[in-house]
Amino acid sequence: MVQIAKDLLGKIIITDLNGEGKTGGIIVETEAYAGITDRASHAYNDCRTKRTEVMYMEGGVAYVYLCYGIHSLFNIVTNKKNIPHAVLIRAIKPVEGIDVMLQRVNKKKMQDEFGIGPGNVSKLLGIHFSQSGESLLGNKIWLENTGLIVYPNDIIVGARVGVEYAKEDALLPYRFGVSI
DNA sequence: CGGCCGATCCACT
């Protein structure tokens, strides 16, 4: 699971939604959420609801959650059926469909910062929480390999963000990043 | 059925 969070670094996430054309970027920061034993996860203590049900699906689907009523947070479900593990995409480096993405954020010139932050990632990619449960093997959202090799030494490991309420689990080194 | 809260971001001082 932690391994998958690391493996996702350097991959490209592409979306092709609403007929606006392909948009995507290289994944540069992720966070792992380790299911029912992880207080920071929505599925902590086997909390199975309509919303979290997506995380219990077979890996390879998107789990998108609406946070603060405004922001869609994009996760990738990573494990077997009934094991609610997910990886939150925290940051991407925009590479595909720059003009479309600029339109989405109402900006003129692309800067890498626009892809930093989970809410921004969804905004750039045009992901809405209604896309929750969407397969990553279909023609709307998918992953591509870049051939980019991320060496273990290049991975920045740290504590997760915004989960102080999770107490001791907040300190787990489940946040991974690379600088490209 | 009502109220509170969250894996956050941005405009504004």
Next chain:
DNA sequence: GTGGATCGGCCGA
């Protein structure tokens, strides 16, 4: 640096 926005889901009554 910071306060406000904003809404679906969950819990308690």
